[in-house]
Amino acid sequence: xxxxxxxxxxxxxxxxxxxxxxxxxxxxxxxxxxxxxxxxxxxxxxxxxxxxxxxxxxxxxxxxxxxxxxxxxxxxxxxxxxxxxxxxxxxxxxxxxxxxxxxxxxxxxxxxxxxxxxxxxxxxxxxxxxxxxxxxxxxxxxxxxxxxxxxxxxxxxxxxxxxxxxxxxxxxxxxxxxxxxxxxxxxxxxxxxxxxxxxxxxxxxxxxxxxxxxxxxxxxxxxxxxxxxxxxxxxxxxxxxxxxxxxxxxxxxxxxxxxxxx
Numbered sequence: 260x261x262x263x264x265x266x267x268x269x270x271x272x273x274x275x276x277x278x279x280x281x282x283x284x285x286x287x288x289x290x291x292x293x294x295x296x297x298x299x300x301x302x303x304x305x306x307x308x309x310x311x312x313x314x315x316x317x318x319x320x321x322x323x324x325x326x327x328x329x330x331x332x333x334x335x336x337x338x339x340x341x342x343x344x345x346x347x348x349x350x351x352x353x354x355x356x357x358x359x360x361x362x363x364x365x366x367x368x369x370x371x372x373x374x375x376x377x378x379x380x381x382x383x384x385x386x387x388x389x390x391x392x393x394x395x396x397x398x399x400x401x402x403x404x405x406x407x408x409x410x411x412x413x414x415x416x417x418x419x420x421x422x423x424x425x426x427x428x429x430x431x432x433x434x435x436x437x438x439x440x441x442x443x444x445x446x447x448x449x450x451x452x453x454x455x456x457x458x459x460x461x462x463x464x465x466x467x468x469x470x471x472x473x474x475x476x477x478x479x480x481x482x483x484x485x486x487x488x489x490x491x492x493x494x495x496x497x498x499x500x501x502x503x504x505x506x507x508x509x510x511x512x513x514x515x516x517x518x519x520x521x
Contacts, residue, residue, distance in 0.1 A: 294502025
């Protein structure tokens, strides 16, 4: 059976190709953490509460929340990302527990903390990689891991914004000199976006092709993800359009859904 693309891109040697993209997002994570703190305060997450950062990547949000006094466990499939996360925690002078694990079996990886988390965060559109049944199962597992009254925050791309601003091709120039081209195709029948990522490095005046990946994931609308969350046992509370807690609108770029375990 072939591996899922997440296992190839994130968990194997090619993770180095993507890590610079995550590094470039570190400044934004500081602002995100401020918004998360405001949400936590609104929903009575204790100041030293235990937070799960699911699909934590290089620990951008884990470490920023730890700086605010929260106890944080970060789970990610990529050991390459987690090595950088531990370095980032050391640089910021905070303690964060990072564990390697696939989000599809999050309960197995964190069964020693079942029912103990005050809040769970899932950032940067990292829930929708698989299929709706898998996403539902993941959200159910998160419900079991969380204390009564605990909070779930999902930060994910808004389908309507992407459709309105859909671009078939794009080129991204990264700080390390890497160049990435992106070709997109949207399947209207299952609301799934299919991307072809090609990575290049500069070689004199030319570009040398390094690797090609095919990446696809679901694009959720608000009502669909809300229904999924409710089906998993959570009580949906609100959706924001950004971490400044501005109201969600039809063409907001992000959906920040807040739910609570009763």
